[in-house]
Amino acid sequence: MATHKKEEFTQREQDLANFAKAMAHPARIAILKVLAQRNECICGEIVDLLPLAQSTVSQHLKELKNAGLISGSIDGPRSCYCINWKAFEKFNGEFNFLFANLKVKNEKACC
């Protein structure tokens, strides 16, 4: 049991789920918010902004990077992260595609 059934869904569904998963923690939202607002490479200082240990922040950054939401270059003892707007564009589009009814039909009441 608990044997991964995720691959039985479409690639689109998996991609969108992975994007959502990357955003599914307030720490990662907070990191993304900082990167989005400054819209430039942030070198260091991210750790100082969060109520978490350095190793934990590094782990969250790694997850965001693996999911493609941010990109970063590590340059020795100084790392540099910035938001990957392309990914946000893609998933924003995907989101709207899947839930295109959002603005059209939302007045229709159901249960």
Added chain:
Amino acid sequence: MATHKKEEFTQREQDLANFAKAMAHPARIAILKVLAQRNECICGEIVDLLPLAQSTVSQHLKELKNAGLISGSIDGPRSCYCINWKAFEKFNGEFNFLFANLKVKNEKACC
């Protein structure tokens, strides 16, 4: 260790993370997709559309309901779910608020 630090973030960050978490599984994306496309109460048949056991689907539905993404009424042996467009509107707005730069600055290249 592993002691919940989530409550140390802002309520907005937590709310958005919870919304994302609810979408962070392809099965739940698939469920939402069905409900969004039909845009009406779906009574039954959801289980038939997914490659998962009935109890597992029921659990996913419960999570979506707890997160407020769908609403449903259970009427004896027949349940009835539909998408909660209000929640999607809210979080779509929240998403755009946090990442408002999306359309403006995405040509600016960083790392």
Added chain:
DNA sequence: TTCTTTTATCGTATATTTGCGATATAAGAT
């Protein structure tokens, strides 16, 4: 070279999620 600073990774404990089968529940059909 060694020291310092910054970030990543490893190891580990705990918490949460995922999934299923079994069982309960609730209402209509017989």
Added chain:
DNA sequence: ATCTTATATCGCAAATATACGATAAAAGAA
């Protein structure tokens, strides 16, 4: 009342996620 059908819940096993301290690595400063 019993049977059937549809859905929810319980209990459990396995997998993942979260968090931290300790340690490694990488580059500049002394």
